[in-house]
Amino acid sequence: MNQKTFGLGLFIFLIIPPVANLMESVMIIHMHMQMPILVITGFLMAPFFQSKFSRFFEKWNHNGIPGILLFIIIVGYWMLPRTMDEALELWMVELFKFISLPFLAGVPLRDSWKKLEQAGKNTVIIIFSIAFIVMGWLYINATMQLCNNYLLIEQITLGWGFLTMGIAFVIFLGYRFFFNPSAYE
C-alpha cells in the first residue's frame, strides 16, 4: 500500500458517520484530532494531485507562498468556534470541512512546504505558535460557552490543548534556534 492509497483509506475511514460522530462528540478531539488527521490525509494523497496537475502547481505555487497562505486561511477558518458549531448543525458545512481540510489545506501544505525557504517555514510555525497560544488563552478564560454544542469544561480542555501545542511549537523553534543542524549533519 502506498501513501496515496493509505491517505485515501484513512480519509474514507474518517468520514464514516459513526467514526465522525465519535470524534466530533468531544470538542478537543474534533478540533485537535479529526481536523489534523484530515489535513494529514490530504498531505498523503497530495502526490496524486501533484503528478496529475503538475503544470497547475508549477504555475500557481512555484515558490510555495500561495499554497501556504491557502493552508493558513483554511486552518484558521476551522479554528473558530462558530465554524465547528456549524459543522455539527449544517451538513453543507460538514461537507465543506471534509473537503477543505484535506484538499485545500493538506494538499497545498505538502506542495508548499518543500518549496519554502527556512525563514518561510519558521514564519509559519511562529504564526501558528502565536495563534495557538492566543486561542488557548481565549478558550481557557472565556467564561461563557462559545459553542452551542460543547460544554464549558470541554472548551477549557481545548484551551489547554491549544496551549500545550503552542508550547511544543515554541520548544521546536527554540531547538531550531539553538541547535544548528549543519553542525551535526
Added chain:
Amino acid sequence: METVISQTGNASVFKEKANKILGVNLQDAKISKSYLSVAFIALLIGGTLGLLQGLNRAGLLELPSWLNYYQVLTAHGLLLVVVFSATFTIGYFYAGMSHTLGGLLPKVRTMVWIGFWLKIIGVVLVVIPVLMNKASVMYTFYPPMAADPMFYFGLVFVVLGVWMACFGGFIQVANWRKNHKGQHLPIFSFFATGVFVLLVGATAFVAVEVIFMIIPWSLGWVDTINVMVARTLFWAFGHTAVNIWYLTAVSAWYVIVPKVIGGKRWSDLLTRIVVIALVIMNITGGFHHQIVDPGISESVKYMHVFMSLAIGFPSLMTAYAMFAVFEKTARKQGGKGLIGWYKKMPWSDVRFLAPFIAMLAFIPAGAGGIAQTTNQLDQVVHNSMWIVGHFHLTLGMSVAMTFFGISYWLVPYLSKRVLTKGMNQFGVVTTVIWTIGMITMSGAMHTVGLFGSPRRTSYTTYFDNATALSWDPYLIFLAIGGTLLMIAAIMQVYAVFNLMFFAPKGETEFPIAEVEDGEAKTPYWTERWGVWIILMIIVVAMAYVIPLTDFIVNAPPGSPPFKTW
C-alpha cells in the same frame, strides 16, 4: 555502522581504533562496573525480600513485627523495579557508549559519577524510613497514603541522579555527532539515546508529582492533595519506566544477540523506526494502569486502548525481526527444514540461551498485557495476583533474564577477564533454574489471581473463608517457585562478582552485530532527535490534556495525608 572508521580521517578515528584494539577504557569500565555492582546487590537483597513475601503468602512464614509484609513489599518493589533496572540500564548503556563512541568525555564521566552518588544517597534516604516502618506505601506511593517526607526526598535524589546520567549521555552523543557529521549514530548508542530521552520524559512526571504535590503535602504546607492527578502523573512515569527496561532488553536482542549467534543484524532502518516509535508513543500508555480508576470517562479510556495497543505494534515487529534473524543465521550455518533449523542455534551458550528464553517469555507476557488493557478483562484481574504474575513475566523474565545474559559477556569485557567454559555452564544452569522458578511462581500467581487472590496482601484466610482457603495450594507453588528463584538469584550474583574479580584474565569482545551486506543505506531522517522529541511532547499533550483538565477543573475537595499502617 561499523564502516565509520574507513570513512573519516580525523583524530577521533585514531582514538576509536585504539579503543577497539586495547579493549575497554579503564576509567569508563569503572563507571559501568560500579553501576552493575549496585544492580546485582539490589537483585540479591530484593530477591531475598521476594522470597520472604512468597513464603509468607503461602502461610509458611510469619514476618516479625519489626519487618512486616508491607515494609518488605515496598523495599522489594523499589529495589527491583527502580534500583536494579535503572542501575543496570545505565551501566550497560554507558559501557556501550564508551565502546561505540570512542570513550567517554571527561566531563561526561564526572556527570555520571555525580549521578551515581546522588542515586546512592537517594536510595539510602528511601530505605531508612522504610526500615523504620514510616513509609510502607509500596513503590507506587499513591496518595492519600503518606510516607515520611524523607522517603520522598530520597526519590528526588534518585531522579536527579538519573538525570545526570541521561544528560551526560546527550552530551556524549552530541559531541560524537559534531565530530562525525552526516553519519548515523552507531545503533547501540541510538538505543541509548532513545532510552535516555524516555527516562528524562518519564521522570519529569514523577518529579512534578513528588516536588510540587506530595512533598508540600507531606510536610503539612498544604492540607490536601488531588489524588487523581497524582496517580496519573505517577503512571506516566511508572509505565514508561518499565517500558524503558524492556527497551533496554530489546536493544540487546537487536544488536547483541545476532552477533552472539554469528549472524547479522535485522534491517537497520526498521530497527531505528522501532526505537523512534517506542519513544514517541510510550508515555501515554500510562493510562492502561488506570482502567479501573474513577474520574476518567469511558470514552477517554476507550481511546487509550488504542494508545496501548499502538505500543504493541513495535513489540510485534520485534518478535518478527528476532525470529527472522535466527532463521536466517541458522540456515546459513546449514540448518534445514521448516523448523529443523533451530537445532543450529547455540543452545549451550548462556549469552544466547538467557535472552532467548527471555524473548519466549515475552509471548505470554505480551498476550497477558493485551488482555489487561481491555476494559472488561481487566475488571477480572485488576489488583489480583494475576497482575503480579504478569509483571514477573515481563520484568522478572523478559527483562531480568536478558540482563543476566548480558552480564556474562559485559562483566568480563569490563574487567578484562574471560567467560570460562565452566562459568558458561554455571550460567546455563542458573538460567534453567530461574526459568523453572519463574514459570512456577508466575503460573501460580496468574492462576490464583483468577480465583480472586488479591495482590499486596499478607497471608490471611479471612476467618477461614472457603474461597480464601482454596487459594492455598497455588500459593504453595508460589513459594516453591520463589525458592528456586532465590537459588538462581544467588547463583547469578555469584557469577557476576566472580566474573568481575576472579575469572581468568583475558580480552572479551563487546559483541555488536553488523548490518547485512548490501543493505540499503538508512535515510538520514532517522537521526532527527529534535523532531522525535517534539512529536513525543505533542502525543503526550494530546493524551493528557483531556483527563488532567477534568481532574483539576472538576476536582473533589482533595485528601489529607493518611498513615494506613
